Amino acid sequence: MTDQTSTSGLILEDVTLVHGDGEEDVRALDAISLTVEPGELVAVVGPSGSGKSSLLAVAGALTAPTSGRVSVAGVDLAALDRRRLTRLRRDHIGFVFQSANLIPALTALDQVRLPLTFADTGRPRDPASLLDEVGMSHRANKRPHQLSGGERQRVGIARALVTNPQLLLVDEPTAALDRQRSQEIVGLLARETHTRGVATVMVTHDHAVLHHCDRVLEMTDGRLADHTPTAGVDS
Amino acid sequence: MFLALRELRFARGRFALMGAVVALIAILMVLLSGLSEGLVNDGVSGLKKMPATSFAFQENVSKDAAFSRSLVGAGAVESWKHQPGVADATPFGNALANATTNGGVDIDLALFGVEPGSWLAPRATNGSSVVDEGTVLLSSTAKKAGVELGDVLTVAPAGNTLKVVGFLDGQHTFGHVDVGYVPLRTWQEVRAGVRPGEAVQSRVYEEFTAVAVRAAAGADLDLAAGDTAAGTTSLTLKQSFGASPGFTAETSTLNLIQGFLYAISALVVGAFFTVITIHRRQEVAVLRAMGASTGSLLRDSLAQSLILLLLATGLGVGAGVLLGAALTGTSMPFHLDPQPIAVASAALIALGMVGAATAVLRITRVDPLTALGGNR
Numbered sequence: 001m002t003d004q005t006s007t008s009g010l011i012l013e014d015v016t017l018v019h020g021d022g023e024e025d026v027r028a029l030d031a032i033s034l035t036v037e038p039g040e041l042v043a044v045v046g047p048s049g050s051g052k053s054s055l056l057a058v059a060g061a062l063t064a065p066t067s068g069r070v071s072v073a074g075v076d077l078a079a080l081d082r083r084r085l086t087r088l089r090r091d092h093i094g095f096v097f098q099s100a101n102l103i104p105a106l107t108a109l110d111q112v113r114l115p116l117t118f119a120d121t122g123r124p125r126d127p128a129s130l131l132d133e134v135g136m137s138h139r140a141n142k143r144p145h146q147l148s149g150g151e152r153q154r155v156g157i158a159r160a161l162v163t164n165p166q167l168l169l170v171d172e173p174t175a176a177l178d179r180q181r182s183q184e185i186v187g188l189l190a191r192e193t194h195t196r197g198v199a200t201v202m203v204t205h206d207h208a209v210l211h212h213c214d215r216v217l218e219m220t221d222g223r224l225a226d227h228t229p230t231a232g233v234d235s
Numbered sequence: 236m237f238l239a240l241r242e243l244r245f246a247r248g249r250f251a252l253m254g255a256v257v258a259l260i261a262i263l264m265v266l267l268s269g270l271s272e273g274l275v276n277d278g279v280s281g282l283k284k285m286p287a288t289s290f291a292f293q294e295n296v297s298k299d300a301a302f303s304r305s306l307v308g309a310g311a312v313e314s315w316k317h318q319p320g321v322a323d324a325t326p327f328g329n330a331l332a333n334a335t336t337n338g339g340v341d342i343d344l345a346l347f348g349v350e351p352g353s354w355l356a357p358r359a360t361n362g363s364s365v366v367d368e369g370t371v372l373l374s375s376t377a378k379k380a381g382v383e384l385g386d387v388l389t390v391a392p393a394g395n396t397l398k399v400v401g402f403l404d405g406q407h408t409f410g411h412v413d414v415g416y417v418p419l420r421t422w423q424e425v426r427a428g429v430r431p432g433e434a435v436q437s438r439v440y441e442e443f444t445a446v447a448v449r450a451a452a453g454a455d456l457d458l459a460a461g462d463t464a465a466g467t468t469s470l471t472l473k474q475s476f477g478a479s480p481g482f483t484a485e486t487s488t489l490n491l492i493q494g495f496l497y498a499i500s501a502l503v504v505g506a507f508f509t510v511i512t513i514h515r516r517q518e519v520a521v522l523r524a525m526g527a528s529t530g531s532l533l534r535d536s537l538a539q540s541l542i543l544l545l546l547a548t549g550l551g552v553g554a555g556v557l558l559g560a561a562l563t564g565t566s567m568p569f570h571l572d573p574q575p576i577a578v579a580s581a582a583l584i585a586l587g588m589v590g591a592a593t594a595v596l597r598i599t600r601v602d603p604l605t606a607l608g609g610n611r
């Protein structure tokens with residue numbers, strides 16, 4: 001569409017995603033426009049089936065939108081083929097998954113080193129000190145089955161950040177955690193987002209963690225509305 | 236390789252189980268190869284060691300019984316001598332016989348009749364050769380049966396006598412019995428059942444089994460043209476193995492079993508890696524979402540299969556060779572030869588990789604999108 005120079009972070013312009021072919025179309029995303037600046041933590045809430053995961057998939061270069069423009073780290077995704085999209089995910093996008101989705105065979109430290117084995121990425125962070133930063137250095141040699149849910153999520157966050165991505169996409173990070181642990185994890189995400197200048201989008205059902213976020217967006221039937229609570233309302 | 240090696244170590248129990256199956260198959264391969272080689276030796280080592288390029292048999296003789304059925308005459312030898320590319324041609328007689336030594340040892344023999352002094356006549360370890368009528372050079376393996384130098388063999392049914400004047404170097408057997416080289420005239424008398432002292436019809440001395448043909452160095456023989464000229468049917472030395480009693484049946488049975496083993500191992504390895512790959516689907520989706528390329532994931536998985544196959548086959552072959560060494564020298568026809576074992580191991584690994592590759596290709600069908608949303 002346009003070839004204006006984008007800032008880094010995430011830009012969605014008029015993005016629509018339609019699932020299905022012909023008769024029973026589902027508009028998972030309906031003309032969404034959204035800009036997430038570096039250093040900004042944006043939460044997306046909304047009922048089940050409203051399109052939150054679809055938003056992450058489109059922003060994360062996993063699904064091509066039916067129409068509209070997606071730009072990540074200043075690159076228009078429409079211009080990239082599959083190989084380049086894979087490379088863009090590798091170099092500039094970090095994912096934190098719902099249940100951490102760690103690799104069973106790897107120790108905590110190796111989980112964090114793993115993304116760096118895919119290729120020589122630009123300016124990676126040191127896995128050991130990053131593990132320390134998320135408070136997991138004392139469990140560095142433990143495998144996922146030896147870690148608690150919160151610990152796994154910390155390792156997952158370190159793994160997503162080790163390549164120094166410009167965009168961090170987080171899918172319900174606290175779904176399996178208790179209240180206390182949830183606060184810690186989202187607090188950690190907020191801290192990393194702010195100190196590292198990464199643009200972060202977090203999908204969540206957990207309203208108790210929204211006070212960590214710079215903006216809260218509500219999704220209903222594929223449409224986004226700003227729903228940022230006034231400061232100090234929560235907890 | 237980062238992930239592949241760590242997964243091998245992490246799931247070592249599972250991989251060890253698979254490796255054990257491959258190793259057992261490799262052991263079986265080695266034993267079969269040794270048995271096959273042993274049977275081949277028993278069947279045709281006497282032929283293998285002959286300096287002939289091809290044999291010209293009676294025209295239209297049935298190929299799987301050529302040595303027992305064929306009869307040719309001196310004319311065929313002359314004709315073959317003058318074929319282009321032929322260095323020399325000489326008569327060859329082949330017959331199975333039962334004999335008894337003066338020590339009372341019964342022994343089955345394959346009597347090879349050759350012209351004394353011809354290129355087909357071998358030399359014994361003690362230097363003697365096929366010269367005098369009524370003498371025989373025996374395969375060294377006959378010693379194990381209890382035959383000694385200087386023994387006199389009485390050949391059934393006519394009672395011709397053969398004096399053992401030497402033993403050949405190594406194993407010379409044909410159709411699972413020991414070879415004895417005798418002068419052609421003696422061979423003709425034994426075959427015709429001429430009793431000692433009996434008058435011999437001159438026709439007896441005109442026939443033998445085949446013309447042994449030796450090609451000149453580097454020459455390629457036109458067997459068909461030679462056959463047309465001489466009125467014979469030729470088999471190369473190698474083809475003539477099939478005319479040794481039982482040879483084709485034995486080797487084809489063993490080859491069939493080997494083929495099945497290859498197929499089984501490819502299927503087992505394929506099934507194993509299919510289960511492993513399906514088990515890894517979520518993990519692969521996560522890796523692809525994180526930006527691992529399909530190519531690198533495939534390479535890693537194939538490297539993992541190759542390491543497993545190499546280790547398992549190596550261990551299996553090692554164990555098989557040790558087991559085989561224990562069998563060598565027993566009454567079982569068993570002979571370990573590095574070359575067929577190397578070929579069999581390579582085939583085992585290659586087919587295992589084919590099985591693994593078809594399984595691992597499932598990786599390309601994993602959608603990285605399934606990494607999102609926990610359970611989709």
Ligand SMILES: Nc1ncnc2c1ncn2[C@@H]1O[C@H](COP(=O)(O)OP(=O)(O)OP(=O)(O)O)[C@@H](O)[C@H]1O
Pocket residue numbers: 019020026027028046047048049050051052053054055608
């Ligand atoms: N591959 C697909 N094919 C067809 N329809 C789909 C597909 N993926 C999602 N949808 C539909 O798109 C809509 C949005 O789905 P999405 O997964 O984005 O919702 P969500 O907000 O993440 O829900 P949840 O909170 O339950 O995870 C839903 O109506 C869903 O049924």
Ligand SMILES: [Mg+2]
Pocket residue numbers: 052053054608
């Ligand atoms: Mg979802």
